[in-house]
Amino acid sequence: MVDQTRSSDPESWVDQYGDYLFRYALFRIRDPQVAEDVVQEAFLAALQARDRFTGLSSERTWLAGILKHKILDYFRKTSHESCVDHEERVTQNLEDQFDDQGHWKTPGIGPKEWDEDPSKSLERKEFWDVLTRCLAELPPWHARAFSLREVDDLSGDEICKVLNVSATNLWVVLHRARNHLRRCLENQFMGR
Amino acid sequence: MLSCQEITLLVSESLDRRVPLPQRLAMRLHLLLCKFCSRYRRHLLFLRHAIRRHPDRLGGDEDPSVSLSPDARERIKRSLTREA
Numbered sequence: 001m002v003d004q005t006r007s008s009d010p011e012s013w014v015d016q017y018g019d020y021l022f023r024y025a026l027f028r029i030r031d032p033q034v035a036e037d038v039v040q041e042a043f044l045a046a047l048q049a050r051d052r053f054t055g056l057s058s059e060r061t062w063l064a065g066i067l068k069h070k071i072l073d074y075f076r077k078t079s080h081e082s083c084v085d086h087e088e089r090v091t092q093n094l095e096d097q098f099d100d101q102g103h104w105k106t107p108g109i110g111p112k113e114w115d116e117d118p119s120k121s122l123e124r125k126e127f128w129d130v131l132t133r134c135l136a137e138l139p140p141w142h143a144r145a146f147s148l149r150e151v152d153d154l155s156g157d158e159i160c161k162v163l164n165v166s167a168t169n170l171w172v173v174l175h176r177a178r179n180h181l182r183r184c185l186e187n188q189f190m191g192r
Numbered sequence: 193m194l195s196c197q198e199i200t201l202l203v204s205e206s207l208d209r210r211v212p213l214p215q216r217l218a219m220r221l222h223l224l225l226c227k228f229c230s231r232y233r234r235h236l237l238f239l240r241h242a243i244r245r246h247p248d249r250l251g252g253d254e255d256p257s258v259s260l261s262p263d264a265r266e267r268i269k270r271s272l273t274r275e276a
Binding site: 097182 | 198205209231235244249251259260275
């Protein structure tokens with residue numbers, strides 16, 4: 001019987017989990033070279049912490065947790081660079097949805113009615129492919145902020161520290177990110 | 193009265209922090225009256241619900257065309273052997 005409270009042989013980790021962790025790191029960091037380095041750091045940290053693997057979660061989940069910490073470290077280290085693209089190209093401009101008075105431009109621009117039960121779409125691979133593509137269209141620092149908030153469930157204060165930004169900036173960036181994702185999802189998935 | 197453009201920012205902010213009472217009341221009133229902003233809020237809540245329920249499905253974790261390069265694979269294996 002396999003002892004589930006012990007991790008498997010570290011040398012087999014790379015073949016078993018390397019691609020999965022790399023895809024995740026690349027999705028969050030967007031630079032293949034850096035993603036490889038961060039995956040390597042995560043494996044080495046896991047090796048050091050091997051005795052602390054309790055078997056409460058799967059080995060893959062345990063390794064993914066360590067990788068997420070390494071990704072946060074990378075964001076912290078490079079936060080001064082992430083501020084550079086504050087005045088970014090926003091993929092679809094916020095303002096073009098509203099008229100001079102700030103009301104939704106109609107017809108066609110205001111949010112449409114989605115399926116009665118959009119939760120059914122969560123089971124479809126296409127939904128996640130579209131959402132992943134929409135997220136990739138965001139400027140890197142918007143995507144970082146959004147993922148820290150919604151994927152990692154960090155508080156605003158925590159994200160401000162990691163990304164080294166003011167709260168006011170963060171609210172606006174999260175708003176822009178959500179606005180783009182909502183619209184992108186509507187155009188490419190929900191509205192079809 | 194606040195415009196739809198201002199309300200969409202408040203709707204998003206309310207997902208991240210406690211918005212001050214006057215703005216919160218203005219937002220609630222606006223949402224009662226405006227079907228577009230009210231949809232907008234529903235959609236953002238759905239987005240949050242989707243990702244929090246399935247955080248692992250975002251990022252194309254099943255795409256086999258994206259993988260560690262052979263070089264990186266070897267390098268990482270070597271470093272693990274060295275440190276083991």
